[in-house]
Amino acid sequence: MSPQLLTIEMTRLDAGRVRLRLTGDLDYDTAPELIAAAAELHGDGHQQVMIDLTGVTLCDSSGLSALLVVHRAAGAIRLIGVNVQLQQMLDRTGLSELLSAESASDDDVRAIG
Template identity: 45%
Template structure:
């Protein structure tokens, strides 16, 4: 049995927080991309993408995360990944994306690092 995909967004003073759960793959990555595209990011904000609930992530999911980073960069905002599962962190390390995505254990740590 697979975990159903979920994506939700809330707004904090630092910027939007997107929480992702379940399998982030070719079937669900478009929903994450669409959710990110609907955000109103402003210069200087921090886009937090919380991934602790992600049970699987394929290349389509990674591509959606790169698109999120690009959207933040286009808005002169920053991005932080939070609660990255160990298997996904390993994939980031192996593919050279670990330096591409600032990652933090908690939302609070990401916001504190952002200033």
């Protein structure tokens, strides 16, 4: 089975806020793409980042690490569309206390932005 590529769609919401919509696998091979996108956002002065994970089919420890890098670079991130498996990983690692995460239906995510 071939690996699922990661697609990152960026939407600027307003001054200082941006949404990243991820689709595909967030893993060892694709985590650097998210880190690069975060570095670009930091350079543009974005302080609040919403990461829509509704389309993420897999997230491994490298993906969690990338989310932490984005958190540190942006200052504030909000994870939406978190599936059950990812929420369990966040809970087990204690990251749910650090990262604001919520599950959301597709309709909820569309209504946000």
